[in-house]
Amino acid sequence: MYNPAKRNIYLGDTEGKRFKKLGDFGELLAHQLMLEHAFENIINLNEIKKNAPFADFFAVKEGTEYIISVKTRNKFENTAKLNSRYKLGSSNLLLGKFLTTLEFKPYYNSIPAWLAISMEENTFDAYWGLLSELPGNQHGIPMSESAKQTYPCLALNKVHPFKGEDFLNVYKNKNQQ
Numbered sequence: 001m002y003n004p005a006k007r008n009i010y011l012g013d014t015e016g017k018r019f020k021k022l023g024d025f026g027e028l029l030a031h032q033l034m035l036e037h038a039f040e041n042i043i044n045l046n047e048i049k050k051n052a053p054f055a056d057f058f059a060v061k062e063g064t065e066y067i068i069s070v071k072t073r074n075k076f077e078n079t080a081k082l083n084s085r086y087k088l089g090s091s092n093l094l095l096g097k098f099l100t101t102l103e104f105k106p107y108y109n110s111i112p113a114w115l116a117i118s119m120e121e122n123t124f125d126a127y128w129g130l131l132s133e134l135p136g137n138q139h140g141i142p143m144s145e146s147a148k149q150t151y152p153c154l155a156l157n158k159v160h161p162f163k164g165e166d167f168l169n170v171y172k173n174k175n176q177q
Contacts, residue, residue, distance in 0.1 A: 022167040026072025026117045027056055033126055033154045034059050053097035058107050065110040075118040078169035086116050086141040116141050121164030127151035
């Protein structure tokens, strides 16, 4: 689990709002990308139940039904290093919660998938894949340059309409609180 104490940064209300905006922007972009890439019957599961466990969307592509977890992150960490792994959390635990939530019963037989969006100040990249194809414990999406080459790409250096100041990594040092 992420522990900001190890990074000597302070996460306050401003940073929390920035994280929320980043996620909201990602879900808007994900919906648009799915439309552009022939996904059909797209349903925002968070409109059925706020903060749906595991999945943000249900969609059909080429006759196959998917539940899709959208993960939006800054492409680079606040240290300017590539953000090379997007955490999914305990995907199996969250998927289990999803599969026992009555509101989502119509989607129980869907294939679990992910859609990862890498944000920069003016552009973004997006990739998607199946949860079952992730290596190891499936708690994260590897986003190194070599890993990205193995995923279907939905967007590359595509311009987005958002202001970088609303979502880019800017943290206060704990001594600056």
